[in-house]
Amino acid sequence: MKKYVITGATGKIGKIVATELLAKGEHVTVIARNADKLKELADLGAIALAGDSYDREFLTKAFKGADAVFCLLMPDMFAADVFQEQKKISDNYFEALKANNVPNVVLLSSVGAHLRKGAGIVDGLGYMEELLLGLKGANVLNLRPTYFMENTLGLIGTIKQMGIAGTPVKADVKFPMVATKDIGAVAAKRLLDLSFTGNTIEFVLGPRDITYAEVTAIAGQAIGKPELTYMQFPGEDAIKGMVASGFCGEDAARLMVDLAKAINDGTLLDGHQRTEANSTPTTYEEFSQVFAWVFLHS
Numbered sequence: 001m002k003k004y005v006i007t008g009a010t011g012k013i014g015k016i017v018a019t020e021l022l023a024k025g026e027h028v029t030v031i032a033r034n035a036d037k038l039k040e041l042a043d044l045g046a047i048a049l050a051g052d053s054y055d056r057e058f059l060t061k062a063f064k065g066a067d068a069v070f071c072l073l074m075p076d077m078f079a080a081d082v083f084q085e086q087k088k089i090s091d092n093y094f095e096a097l098k099a100n101n102v103p104n105v106v107l108l109s110s111v112g113a114h115l116r117k118g119a120g121i122v123d124g125l126g127y128m129e130e131l132l133l134g135l136k137g138a139n140v141l142n143l144r145p146t147y148f149m150e151n152t153l154g155l156i157g158t159i160k161q162m163g164i165a166g167t168p169v170k171a172d173v174k175f176p177m178v179a180t181k182d183i184g185a186v187a188a189k190r191l192l193d194l195s196f197t198g199n200t201i202e203f204v205l206g207p208r209d210i211t212y213a214e215v216t217a218i219a220g221q222a223i224g225k226p227e228l229t230y231m232q233f234p235g236e237d238a239i240k241g242m243v244a245s246g247f248c249g250e251d252a253a254r255l256m257v258d259l260a261k262a263i264n265d266g267t268l269l270d271g272h273q274r275t276e277a278n279s280t281p282t283t284y285e286e287f288s289q290v291f292a293w294v295f296l297h298s
Contacts, residue, residue: 179206
């Protein structure tokens with residue numbers, strides 16, 4: 001039985017990873033800030049540790065004896081300088097991994113991390129990928145999923161308030177979208193087989209490339225609004241909207257708009273090729289049922 005540590009274990013992806021490993025009878029330690037939210041996984045047999053990824057001593061103790069660690073980078077999205085927050089967490093992960101000579105690491109990174117700079121919110125993941133290159137003797141898998149289908153739930157506010165869907169992304173630019181459940185399934189599989197060696201990259205790209213205009217049409221049908229239209233919002237308007245809705249702070253909103261710019265100009269997506277192996281099954285048509293449920297209950 002291998003010993004696993006899963007960070008961010010109460011989030012959508014972390015919970016799937018932890019649950020899959022526990023179902024296989026593995027020894028799993030789960031980490032998150034909220035002790036109450038960890039109870040569900042503890043009831044399934046996990047060792048639950050409530051603590052903060054800003055606490056290097058806590059992480060160092062938590063990673064002790066681990067055969068593999070799943071690293072998820074989730075900064076304070078209301079911080080004045082989100083990249084600096086990402087950097088602090090990345091440095092803590094790196095030092096805790098190094099102190100314990102953890103032999104296997106899976107990082108939840110993202111497409112666009114290859115840029116290192118110029119991908120907005122993804123730049124922090126590029127920084128951590130760069131750090132992990134210095135983790136000598138360890139096997140590191142940088143999982144690079146694409147844009148989450150769950151991100152499109154952010155359209156719901158503008159649909160309800162303005163009667164249209166909109167983001168800073170161009171209506172007609174095609175890019176891949178993936179369901180978080182598929183990311184979790186890939187991460188769990190890689191952790192269970194631990195077949196990766198050295199420092200490697202794996203993309204997780206969803207079933208096909210799609211435009212926001214197509215997303216809007218599919219979501220509109222699902223919520224009974226087949227006439228729903230999409231509008232590209234100016235960056236400053238999008239920033240104000242994200243802040244006003246309480247989604248994130250101003251710095252994080254600016255980073256999200258920078259991410260949209262990288263999608264629009266194609267630089268975010270110039271570091272990968274789609275293959276059968278990196279294409280996952282859940283379609284946006286299937287996900288639109290989730291969209292419809294959230295729309296109805298929000």
